[in-house]
Amino acid sequence: MKDQADRLSVGVAGLGAVGMKVAAALDEGIDGLDLVAVSARDVERARKRASGFSTSPAVLTLDELPGRAKVIVECLPPELFRRIAEPVVNRGDVLVVASVGALLSANDLVVLAHRLGGRVFAPSGAVAGLDGLAAAAEAGLEDVTLVTRKPPSAFTPEIMRQLDTMNLTAPRRVFAGNAVEAVKAFPQNVNVAATVSLAGFGPERTRVEVWCDPDVPNNRHELNFRSAVGEVRVEVSNLPDPENPRSSAATGYSIVACLRKLSATLCIGS
Numbered sequence: 005m006k007d008q009a010d011r012l013s014v015g016v017a018g019l020g021a022v023g024m025k026v027a028a029a030l031d032e033g034i035d036g037l038d039l040v041a042v043s044a045r046d047v048e049r050a051r052k053r054a055s056g057f058s059t060s061p062a063v064l065t066l067d068e069l070p071g072r073a074k075v076i077v078e079c080l081p082p083e084l085f086r087r088i089a090e091p092v093v094n095r096g097d098v099l100v101v102a103s104v105g106a107l108l109s110a111n112d113l114v115v116l117a118h119r120l121g122g123r124v125f126a127p128s129g130a131v132a133g134l135d136g137l138a139a140a141a142e143a144g145l146e147d148v149t150l151v152t153r154k155p156p157s158a159f160t161p162e163i164m165r166q167l168d169t170m171n172l173t174a175p176r177r178v179f180a181g182n183a184v185e186a187v188k189a190f191p192q193n194v195n196v197a198a199t200v201s202l203a204g205f206g207p208e209r210t211r212v213e214v215w216c217d218p219d220v221p222n223n224r225h226e227l228n229f230r231s232a233v234g235e236v237r238v239e240v241s242n243l244p245d246p247e248n249p250r251s252s253a254a255t256g257y258s259i260v261a262c263l264r265k266l267s268a269t270l271c272i273g274s
């Protein structure tokens with residue numbers, strides 16, 4: 005048990021598929037962390053969702069959240085990323101990011117966090133293998149490719165219309181390019197591409213393919229990389245979250261695992 009002075013207060017921005025899991029785990033208890041506030045668009049609904057929590061976090065609007073906790077976990081639609089990230093970073097606080105795609109155009113905030121003594125965490129989210137990728141990056145990466153394969157229901161309605169995905173009868177590659185281009189084309193589907201790129205070869209050199217596949221029920225991510233010390237292939241098949249099928253159910257739990265490391269004594273994995 006941490007001394008009171010060593011404990012970190014935590015606020016969760018967004019109580020959807022990802023944020024609700026994070027808030028619930030904090031409410032159950034993560035060593036050294038105290039859930040003090042949550043935020044959602046529909047504050048009344050958020051109040052109901054948090055009503056069973058034993059920690060009784062304050063339910064706030066998004067703009068009220070920065071400053072209420074030392075650690076803010078962003079679990080919002082990507083277009084709201086800056087609205088929460090900027091004030092958090094400006095205070096020198098800790099930002100944990102779900103909308104990692106938005107980080108690719110927010111290097112100014114990372115620079116500012118460095119200057120002000122803040123920290124920015126991008127957990128693995130829906131992808132796996134970043135430990136090996138980070139090690140390979142130290143050794144010298146030669147190639148990194150991420151192939152994301154999702155069922156039609158995992159795309160936003162706008163993209164489904166654009167690509168006419170509901171009428172697909174066979175797998176179709178709907179994107180090939182680098183991570184920067186992938187995030188621009190699919191801001192709510194390939195945060196994983198941004199995370200992989202930041203962990204390894206960089207957004208311009210990380211190659212990404214996105215497939216819309218009517219034959220797969222799950223969100224699949226296949227990460228391949230080659231370095232001076234060998235080759236790695238990691239494949240995940242994630243169940244879609246029942247609340248938001250665009251997000252893998254594993255995402256929130258990855259953020260919880262990252263939060264545990266903020267104050268853990270024994271840390272496993274790089």
Ligand SMILES: NC(=O)C1=CN([C@@H]2O[C@H](COP(=O)(O)OP(=O)(O)OC[C@H]3O[C@@H](n4cnc5c(N)ncnc54)[C@H](OP(=O)(O)O)[C@@H]3O)[C@@H](O)[C@H]2O)C=CC1
Binds near residue numbers: 084248
């Ligand atoms: N890094 C990764 O590997 C992954 C990242 N993601 C990303 O994580 C993020 C969250 O995803 P997910 O939880 O599935 O999304 P949801 O749509 O399920 O939840 C979004 C939440 O944001 C809240 N919100 C919307 N507008 C506001 C506002 N103005 N003020 C406060 N809260 C607001 C919503 O509130 P309300 O409940 O009231 O509507 C909702 O609680 C997304 O950007 C997604 O792309 C997803 C999967 C993997």
Ligand SMILES: O=C([O-])CC(=O)C(=O)O
Binds near residue numbers: 130196224252
């Ligand atoms: O949840 C997933 O499988 C991946 C995802 O949506 C994302 O990276 O944005």
